[in-house]
Every structure is written in C-alpha cells, then in structure tokens.
Amino acid sequence: MFKKAALLLAPLALIVALSVTACGKVPGSGSTSGGGGGCASSQTIGLATTDFAVHCVTVKANMPVTFNDPTNGGGVHIICIGHNGACQAGATGPKDLLGSGFTIQPGQTHQVTFTTAGTYHLACTVHPNMNMTVIVQ
Numbered sequence: 001m002f003k004k005a006a007l008l009l010a011p012l013a014l015i016v017a018l019s020v021t022a023c024g025k026v027p028g029s030g031s032t033s034g035g036g037g038g039c040a041s042s043q044t045i046g047l048a049t050t051d052f053a054v055h056c057v058t059v060k061a062n063m064p065v066t067f068n069d070p071t072n073g074g075g076v077h078i079i080c081i082g083h084n085g086a087c088q089a090g091a092t093g094p095k096d097l098l099g100s101g102f103t104i105q106p107g108q109t110h111q112v113t114f115t116t117a118g119t120y121h122l123a124c125t126v127h128p129n130m131n132m133t134v135i136v137q
C-alpha cells in the first residue's frame with residue numbers, strides 16, 4: 001500500500017519540480033498579479049561560487065539591481081546578457097551587461113539599472129551552465 005502511494009507521488013513531485021524550473025521560459029507579458037510569471041520580486045541577485053543564487057527575479061525599472069555574493073566560495077563571474085556562457089551580440093540593456101559584460105570578484109557587489117521593461121537573460125562567460133532570467137517591470 002505504501003509502495004503504491006510512493007509510485008503515485010513520484011510523478012507528481014516531478015511535475016512540481018518542472019513547473020518551478022520552468023520559470024523564465026514563459027514570462028508572460030501580461031503578468032499575473034505582479035508575480036512576474038512566478039519570479040520573486042527582488043532588487044538583489046545573489047551569486048554563489050559557480051551559479052546565480054536565483055534563476056529568475058522580477059525587478060523594477062529605473063531602480064538599481066545589486067549583484068552580490070556574500071556566500072561566494074571563490075568564484076569570479078563575468079556576467080552579461082546572453083545564454084550558456086556566450087554574450088549576445090547586439091543585445092540591449094544596462095551598459096555593464098552588454099558586450100563582454102562585467103567582472104565581479106568574490107565578496108564584491110555591483111549595481112546595474114535596467115531602464116526598459118522586458119525580459120533579459122543573463123549568462124556568465126566563466127560558467128556556461130550559469131543562466132538566469134530578469135523580468136523588468
């Protein structure tokens with residue numbers, strides 16, 4: 001009996017996990033009640049040693065967004081608008097996130113301000129698996 005319940009719950013857990021990671025793929029321009037398509041609102045983007053601490057945030061336009069990494073174990077990041085470790089040529093957004101991006105050392109903070117609403121995908125050229133979505137409202 002217990003085994004049967006576990007079998008039923010396993011796919012359910014998978015669906016929940018998938019819907020959480022789906023954040024950012026379907027931002028939804030209409031937006032649901034300020035939730036930004038499931039992304040938490042924050043003006044801070046934490047950094048861990050080899051990844052963003054969050055993979056989706058909703059931020060306000062014309063307000064500084066702070067990248068910080070108080071728990072960074074030693075990773076240097078070079079962050080830009082892009083995907084899978086490659087900066088996107090011709091991207092638009094905050095100056096520091098264009099071109100080859102900006103470098104942030106362990107323990108440092110760095111502020112950028114998005115002036116235009118939209119969905120931005122951030123990458124790190126040091127860590128190709130390091131991706132996140134910023135929804136600017």
Ligand SMILES: [Cu+2]
Pocket residue numbers: 049050051075076077078124125126127130
């Ligand atoms: Cu990185």
